[in-house]
Amino acid sequence: MSKLFFLGAGKMATAIAGGLVKAGTFQADELLAFDVNPKAAEAFQNATGIRCVTADCKAAAAGAETVLLAVKPQMLADAAAPLRSAGNRLFLSIVAGVSIDRLTELTGSERIVRIMPNTPMLVGRGAAGFSAGPKANEEDIALTERILASVGIAFRVDEKYMDAVTALSGSGPAYVFEFIQALADGGVSEGLPRDMATQLAAQTVLGAAEMVLKTGTHPTVLKDQVTSPAGTTARALEVMYRNGFAATVIDAMHACARRSEELGKK
Structure with missing residues (x-):
C-alpha cells in the first residue's frame, strides 16, 4: 500500500x-x-x-x-x-x-x-x-x-x-531559455566561444534572479544600480526599449494564456 x-x-x-x-x-x-x-x-x-x-x-x-x-x-x-x-x-x-x-x-x-x-x-x-x-x-x-x-x-x-500561472511560470522557462540563447548568440557575434558565451549567459540570468529573490529589491531598482548615465548598459537598454522588449514579453504571455483557455475548453 x-x-x-x-x-x-x-x-x-x-x-x-x-x-x-x-x-x-x-x-x-x-x-x-x-x-x-x-x-x-x-x-x-x-x-x-x-x-x-x-x-x-x-x-x-x-x-x-x-x-x-x-x-x-x-x-x-x-x-x-x-x-x-x-x-x-x-x-x-x-x-x-x-x-x-x-x-x-x-x-x-x-x-x-x-x-x-x-x-x-x-x-x-x-x-x-x-x-x-x-x-x-x-x-x-x-x-x-x-x-x-x-x-x-x-x-x-x-x-x-x-491560465495566468501557465503563461508566467508554466511556460516561462521557455522564454528564459530563449533569452539565454539570445545573450549567448550576442556574445558569439562579438567573438566569444560558444561554450563560454552560453555559460556566461546562463550564470548571468541565474545570478540576477538570485538577487531579486534574496534581496527583495524591486527589479527596476536593481536595473538602475547597474545602469550608469550614458554608459554601456544604458545604451543597450535604449535599444531594448526602442524595439519593444517588455511589450513583446507581455504580449507573448497574453497569447499563451489565451491558448491555455482554449485548450481547457476542449
Missing part, C-alpha cells in the same frame, strides 16, 4: 518523486508509480529508486491515500478510468489545461487539487501555482504544499488565474 501513487512516470513525475525522496518528505517505499511505457517506467525507477509498474493500474493504486495524475491530457480519461471506483481520495493533477470540474468528473472524487508545475522542478528550482477544489480540505492543501516545496516554491491561486 502506497501513501502516494503516481499515474504516469514522465519527466515531471520523476522530478517530483525524486524531490520528495531527496527532501525526506516520503520514503521511497511509501511511493509507487504506474506507466504503460516500460522504458518510462525503467527510467523512473533508475532516477528515483521508486518502484514503477506497467500492468494492472487499479490493483497497483489500491489503498493509495493520494494519487498524482501525471499523464498527457489526451490520455487522462482512459488512464483515470480504473481509479474511479476507489472512493473519495485525494487527487493531485499536473495535467495541463484540465479543470477541477473535469478532474472531478473523470476521477469520481471531490477532493481535487490542480497544479501547474514547471520544468525547473527537475533541478529542484520549480515555481508552481495550484488551485484547490471546493471539497479539498486543509490537510489536502497542506500535503500539496509539502510536495511542491520539495521541488521549489508554490502559490495557491483561484482557479481562474491558472
Whole structure:
C-alpha cells in the first residue's frame, strides 16, 4: 500500500518523486508509480529508486491515500478510468489545461487539487501555482504544499488565474531559455566561444534572479544600480526599449494564456 501513487512516470513525475525522496518528505517505499511505457517506467525507477509498474493500474493504486495524475491530457480519461471506483481520495493533477470540474468528473472524487508545475522542478528550482477544489480540505492543501516545496516554491491561486500561472511560470522557462540563447548568440557575434558565451549567459540570468529573490529589491531598482548615465548598459537598454522588449514579453504571455483557455475548453 502506497501513501502516494503516481499515474504516469514522465519527466515531471520523476522530478517530483525524486524531490520528495531527496527532501525526506516520503520514503521511497511509501511511493509507487504506474506507466504503460516500460522504458518510462525503467527510467523512473533508475532516477528515483521508486518502484514503477506497467500492468494492472487499479490493483497497483489500491489503498493509495493520494494519487498524482501525471499523464498527457489526451490520455487522462482512459488512464483515470480504473481509479474511479476507489472512493473519495485525494487527487493531485499536473495535467495541463484540465479543470477541477473535469478532474472531478473523470476521477469520481471531490477532493481535487490542480497544479501547474514547471520544468525547473527537475533541478529542484520549480515555481508552481495550484488551485484547490471546493471539497479539498486543509490537510489536502497542506500535503500539496509539502510536495511542491520539495521541488521549489508554490502559490495557491483561484482557479481562474491558472491560465495566468501557465503563461508566467508554466511556460516561462521557455522564454528564459530563449533569452539565454539570445545573450549567448550576442556574445558569439562579438567573438566569444560558444561554450563560454552560453555559460556566461546562463550564470548571468541565474545570478540576477538570485538577487531579486534574496534581496527583495524591486527589479527596476536593481536595473538602475547597474545602469550608469550614458554608459554601456544604458545604451543597450535604449535599444531594448526602442524595439519593444517588455511589450513583446507581455504580449507573448497574453497569447499563451489565451491558448491555455482554449485548450481547457476542449
